[in-house]
Amino acid sequence: MKGPKTVYDGLPAPTQAHKSSSSCATFKKALLVPVIVAACLTGRHYLSSNAAPWSSGFLDDTIGRDLRAKEPLCPQSVPLVPEKNAQMWARLGSSYGTKEFVTKAVEYLGGAVRVRTESFDKMDVVGKDPRWEVFGPFHNYLLETFPLVHSTLALTKVNTYGLVYEWKGSDSSLKPLLLAAHQDTVPVDMTTLDQWEHPPWSGYFDGERVWGRGSSDDKSGLIGIMTTLETLISNEWTPTRGIVLAFGFDEEASGLHGASALGKYLEKTYGENAFSMLVDEGGEFSQQKGAVIAVPGIGEKGYLDVRVEVTSPGGHSSIPPAHTSIGILASLLVQYETNPYKVSLNRTTPVYGFVQCLAAHAPDVPASLKKKIRKSLGSNKALKEAEKELFQDPTIKNLAATTQAIDLIDGGVKTNALPERAWAVVNHRIATESSVDATKAHDTALLKELAAKFNLSYTAFGETLTSEPAYGTLTLSDAWGAALEPAPISPTDADAAAYKILSGTIKATYNAHRSLKDDGIVVAPGIMTGNTDTRYYWKLTENIFRYNHHNQGSGKALSGVHTVNESIPVDAFVEMIRFFTTLILNVDESKAL
Ligand SMILES: *[C@@H]1O[C@H](CO)[C@@H](O)[C@H](O)[C@H]1NC(C)=O
Ligand SMILES: *[C@@H]1O[C@H](CO)[C@@H](O)[C@H](O)[C@H]1NC(C)=O
Ligand SMILES: *[C@@H]1O[C@H](CO)[C@@H](O)[C@H](O)[C@H]1NC(C)=O
Ligand SMILES: [Zn+2]
Numbered sequence: 001m002k003g004p005k006t007v008y009d010g011l012p013a014p015t016q017a018h019k020s021s022s023s024c025a026t027f028k029k030a031l032l033v034p035v036i037v038a039a040c041l042t043g044r045h046y047l048s049s050n051a052a053p054w055s056s057g058f059l060d061d062t063i064g065r066d067l068r069a070k071e072p073l074c075p076q077s078v079p080l081v082p083e084k085n086a087q088m089w090a091r092l093g094s095s096y097g098t099k100e101f102v103t104k105a106v107e108y109l110g111g112a113v114r115v116r117t118e119s120f121d122k123m124d125v126v127g128k129d130p131r132w133e134v135f136g137p138f139h140n141y142l143l144e145t146f147p148l149v150h151s152t153l154a155l156t157k158v159n160t161y162g163l164v165y166e167w168k169g170s171d172s173s174l175k176p177l178l179l180a181a182h183q184d185t186v187p188v189d190m191t192t193l194d195q196w197e198h199p200p201w202s203g204y205f206d207g208e209r210v211w212g213r214g215s216s217d218d219k220s221g222l223i224g225i226m227t228t229l230e231t232l233i234s235n236e237w238t239p240t241r242g243i244v245l246a247f248g249f250d251e252e253a254s255g256l257h258g259a260s261a262l263g264k265y266l267e268k269t270y271g272e273n274a275f276s277m278l279v280d281e282g283g284e285f286s287q288q289k290g291a292v293i294a295v296p297g298i299g300e301k302g303y304l305d306v307r308v309e310v311t312s313p314g315g316h317s318s319i320p321p322a323h324t325s326i327g328i329l330a331s332l333l334v335q336y337e338t339n340p341y342k343v344s345l346n347r348t349t350p351v352y353g354f355v356q357c358l359a360a361h362a363p364d365v366p367a368s369l370k371k372k373i374r375k376s377l378g379s380n381k382a383l384k385e386a387e388k389e390l391f392q393d394p395t396i397k398n399l400a401a402t403t404q405a406i407d408l409i410d411g412g413v414k415t416n417a418l419p420e421r422a423w424a425v426v427n428h429r430i431a432t433e434s435s436v437d438a439t440k441a442h443d444t445a446l447l448k449e450l451a452a453k454f455n456l457s458y459t460a461f462g463e464t465l466t467s468e469p470a471y472g473t474l475t476l477s478d479a480w481g482a483a484l485e486p487a488p489i490s491p492t493d494a495d496a497a498a499y500k501i502l503s504g505t506i507k508a509t510y511n512a513h514r515s516l517k518d519d520g521i522v523v524a525p526g527i528m529t530g531n532t533d534t535r536y537y538w539k540l541t542e543n544i545f546r547y548n549h550h551n552q553g554s555g556k557a558l559s560g561v562h563t564v565n566e567s568i569p570v571d572a573f574v575e576m577i578r579f580f581t582t583l584i585l586n587v588d589e590s591k592a593l
Pocket of ligand 1: 195196197564565
């Protein structure tokens with residue numbers, strides 16, 4: 001059997017929970033003793049005693065902040081295991097390792113894959129476009145598969161196929177936790193059917209992986225959440241803090257009908273800033289520079305497609321002008337490519353937070369670069385030096401930048417007719433520190449000189465800049481009106497309780513899933529280059545995290561997300577369930593949120 005070594009067994013029963021808990025608590029007043037701090041930080045206590053020294057309460061107090069401040073570069077939360085629910089957590093953890101549970105999990109996920117739920121671009125509204133109807137059978141599947149969730153939680157359908165489940169907590173003064181996932185999948189290219197190792201809607205389990213469209217993106221998330229809740233209910237657990245689930249149905253087609261309606265519904269029903277935190281699909285964890293790093297998305301880049309259109313007089317090609325519409329457009333596009341957006345490594349970008357984590361925790365980052373990054377905290381010169389070196393990696397550079405890519409072009413109809421019109425579309429992913437307006441202003445200024453040179457009257461984003469009689473026109477516009485601002489950045493500072501709880505949960509899950517004695521995973525903030533359904537949820541909470549506790553390293557080449565051979569190792573799926581279980585319990589116990 002290839003693939004990662006499977007470690008199903010969870011933690012043994014927490015025999016010394018309280019003893020160990022107090023042992024670290026005692027040290028709270030002696031935090032200046034570095035050795036003790038280090039021992040607590042590594043979670044050694046909790047793991048060697050199989051106990052839970054760090055309660056959520058720990059994160060509430062000022063000592064927690066002091067602890068983090070000891071390492072200015074990418075401070076890490078401690079692994080956070082449930083305390084009040086310690087026994088149940090350990091018991092569930094062990095049960096997740098059993099063949100019985102794994103078999104059930106495989107059936108749940110495989111069954112969900114067998115219900116085909118593709119979404120497509122440019123679908124008509126629900127009720128008109130029959131392609132939405134595939135979500136009816138999917139709802140039936142959920143109803144049959146998770147009876148306890150359906151008898152315990154209140155279900156509201158929004159715009160027919162959007163699902164909102166609500167489990168009220170016993171303390172209505174606490175802001176609920178919001179978990180999101182999407183029911184739809186990208187379509188399968190039918191010309192590639194014969195390339196699938198197992199058919200895309202088979203949900204086939206080969207003993208290691210579950211195969212098919214959606215097995216990873218994002219039915220693993222949705223079924224992972226439902227399985228966790230079904231399990232918690234069957235264990236007679238009830239929440240103190242409410243839990244709300246929001247499942248869109250066209251995330252892969254920008255969420256125009258699903259999450260957009262869900263966002264409005266949630267805002268109307270619960271109000272602005274009504275949730276303690278939101279976890280949706282997003283970043284994963286993987287091996288990077290010698291460390292295992294989990295990268296929850298704390299922001300998303302913005303988006304703008306700029307249509308650049310040139311018109312000029314037509315006529316016969318035998319008596320051409322020096323520049324046709326196409327030639328002029330070509331000059332404008334060259335102007336773009338010779339002047340890429342300036343990019344700098346600002347201290348406010350999540351990318352900076354990410355490289356700090358690399359420097360602090362990834363052994364394979366060269367020592368000289370680590371030093372520059374460390375120094376860059378207080379020195380602009382070092383920041384520039386670090387930037388220069390880091391930006392040699394195009395991924396890092398592009399994440400920090402407003403990018404541009406000329407993706408569409410059109411013009412001309414015939415070889416003996418001068419083109420009266422030519423246009424192109426330039427795709428921008430907007431840096432988290434920038435904005436749609438700044439991007440529009442940049443492009444407008446970029447082409448101004450050429451507009452004058454070619455004697456074009458110039459209109460940019462509805463504003464007429466030159467209107468004197470001209471040879472032709474240049475018009476910039478938002479190509480489809482789909483501009484999106486960069487998402488607000490979720491807080492990760494020393495006081496950011498939600499981020500700490502998420503981080504501690506990631507660590508506890510990772511360690512428990514592998515029975516690790518030492519803390520095995522680093523959590524680093526990331527940003528998404530694409531956008532998830534959360535684009536419609538910005539007002540619901542400032543703590544938005546886009547994260548799948550999914551091991552990218554366990555099969556990036558094999559994961560097949562958005563292409564043929566999509567599949568997920570069952571071990572990775574079970575680890576996701578472990579994550580949701582730990583998250584729900586930790587969030588429920590926290591008083592800091
Ligand atoms: C999918 O898996 C099959 C069988 O292993 C393999 O032959 C095929 O090349 C894979 N397709 C892609 C695109 O990786
Ligand atoms: C980033 O910082 C540089 C100075 O180092 C500044 O000129 C630039 O405007 C900043 N970028 C953004 C997007 O804030
Ligand atoms: C621009 O074109 C207009 C219309 O053809 C013409 O009247 C005007 O003289 C031109 N201006 C320049 C600077 O060539
Ligand atoms: Zn997805």
